[in-house]
Amino acid sequence: MGQLNIGIVGAGIGGLAAANALHQAGHDVVVFEQAKQFFRVGADINLTPNAVRALDGLGPDIARAARASGARPTHRISRLWDSGEETSRLPMSDEAERKYGAPQLTIHRADLLAALADAFPLERVRFDHRAESIDARGQGVSVRFKGQREATTLDVLIGADGIHSVVRSAMFGAESPRFTGVVAFRAVVPTERVKDVPDIAAFTKWWGPSPESQIVTFPLNQGRDTFIFATTAQDSWHEESWTTAGNVDELRGFYADFHPDARALLDACDTVLKTALYERDPLAHWSAGPMTLLGDACHPMMPFMAQGAGMAIEDAVVLARNLADVADPSAVPAALARYEAMRIERASRIQLASRGNQWLKAGGNADWVYGYDAWGVPLA
Numbered sequence: 001m002g003q004l005n006i007g008i009v010g011a012g013i014g015g016l017a018a019a020n021a022l023h024q025a026g027h028d029v030v031v032f033e034q035a036k037q038f039f040r041v042g043a044d045i046n047l048t049p050n051a052v053r054a055l056d057g058l059g060p061d062i063a064r065a066a067r068a069s070g071a072r073p074t075h076r077i078s079r080l081w082d083s084g085e086e087t088s089r090l091p092m093s094d095e096a097e098r099k100y101g102a103p104q105l106t107i108h109r110a111d112l113l114a115a116l117a118d119a120f121p122l123e124r125v126r127f128d129h130r131a132e133s134i135d136a137r138g139q140g141v142s143v144r145f146k147g148q149r150e151a152t153t154l155d156v157l158i159g160a161d162g163i164h165s166v167v168r169s170a171m172f173g174a175e176s177p178r179f180t181g182v183v184a185f186r187a188v189v190p191t192e193r194v195k196d197v198p199d200i201a202a203f204t205k206w207w208g209p210s211p212e213s214q215i216v217t218f219p220l221n222q223g224r225d226t227f228i229f230a231t232t233a234q235d236s237w238h239e240e241s242w243t244t245a246g247n248v249d250e251l252r253g254f255y256a257d258f259h260p261d262a263r264a265l266l267d268a269c270d271t272v273l274k275t276a277l278y279e280r281d282p283l284a285h286w287s288a289g290p291m292t293l294l295g296d297a298c299h300p301m302m303p304f305m306a307q308g309a310g311m312a313i314e315d316a317v318v319l320a321r322n323l324a325d326v327a328d329p330s331a332v333p334a335a336l337a338r339y340e341a342m343r344i345e346r347a348s349r350i351q352l353a354s355r356g357n358q359w360l361k362a363g364g365n366a367d368w369v370y371g372y373d374a375w376g377v378p379l380a
């Protein structure tokens with residue numbers, strides 16, 4: 001059992017997954033979050049079988065809570081935007097559980113966050129702590145938070161602080177995420193309103209006329225609601241936000257030529273959220289001395305493979321496994337380098353494939369993504 005003094009910046013999906021895994025390994029873990037509390041912001045998180053398997057290993061309470069609030073899509077279906085032709089259909093649910101050891105779960109982000117937060121001692125989450133500067137000269141690493149004069153000194157610092165990571169900038173220099181020229185619309189509608197759309201209990205992706213144009217739908221909130229996620233090219237909108245309202249008429253206008261089944265979903269939306277999508281290139285390294293990164297902090301990606309949260313949870317598990325038996329701070333840099341070596345190739349490959357948006361368009365292999373076992377992959 002390790003005994004390191006570990007600080008995690010960011011109480012998002014990846015930060016809380018790592019906090020649970022490292023706390024269970026016996027480390028002294030504190031999470032620093034800039035928000036004043038957990039808010040019910042956002043909506044969907046898609047957890048494919050690889051992500052659910054990683055999550056399940058964090059303990060039965062988390063696994064139970066995720067299943068209690070999430071939904072289990074029956075299939076993963078691809079359809080063409082104009083003809084409606086089905087170009088691929090993978091059975092999920094029980095079949096995925098048999099094949100990959102876990103089902104796909106689609107869940108509200110706040111419910112997943114609550115499942116992870118409830119399993120971790122709340123007094124170890126320091127809200128209203130925005131990391132501003134980091135100094136890794138000498139022994140360990142010190143972090144200074146907004147409004148505080150005294151720095152906090154740690155054996156290990158994990159940057160789980162999302163796409164605009166301050167920890168990443170401190171480690172590798174400041175560099176802004178790139179606007180992709182693509183915007184995303186998110187809406188949640190009662191399933192009752194769209195129950196006549198075929199396969200409404202499945203995860204369905206409508207492939208548009210260009211890689212940026214697509215509509216994804218899946219069940220949410222145990223199937224009571226249906227989530228709609230539509231993307232399209234739009235150079236003029238740059239605002240990145242989980243709360244900004246979009247215009248439903250504009251949304252419908254973008255997809256006016258889509259198949260009637262797809263349009264019926266958009267017709268059912270009363271309100272919609274809109275955000276610009278940003279990403280970055282893969283990093284050459286994630287770790288430096290006693291500091292490392294996970295999740296969007298090191299590999300923010302386009303949402304087209306629905307792997308953002310899954311990769312963060314996989315990172316958290318592999319990171320914790322590499323630190324599990326480390327008690328001596330001088331052994332930390334080597335353990336973090338091993339974590340990086342185990343994860344960087346897979347995460348970078350998925351980051352680049354998400355950018356291309358062709359995966360599973362017309363069949364293809366899902367096993368290399370869904371079949372990964374973060375708890376079983378051999379330690380480097």
Ligand SMILES: Cc1cc2nc3c(=O)[nH]c(=O)nc-3n(C[C@H](O)[C@H](O)[C@H](O)COP(=O)(O)OP(=O)(O)OC[C@H]3O[C@@H](n4cnc5c(N)ncnc54)[C@H](O)[C@@H]3O)c2cc1C
Nearest residue numbers: 010012013014034042043044130131161162295296308309
């Ligand atoms: C509020 C919010 C809502 C979201 N809603 C959705 C959604 O509906 N659908 C979807 O697909 N994805 C959503 N995401 C993104 C999604 O959670 C991530 O892409 C994915 O889960 C990877 O998680 P992560 O832990 O790496 O990063 P994130 O989930 O982005 O978590 C990063 C955390 O770090 C905190 N943080 C950032 N900077 C600092 C700092 N300097 N000091 C301290 N704390 C800091 C943030 O407040 C956040 O809690 C949302 C993210 C956020 C922050």
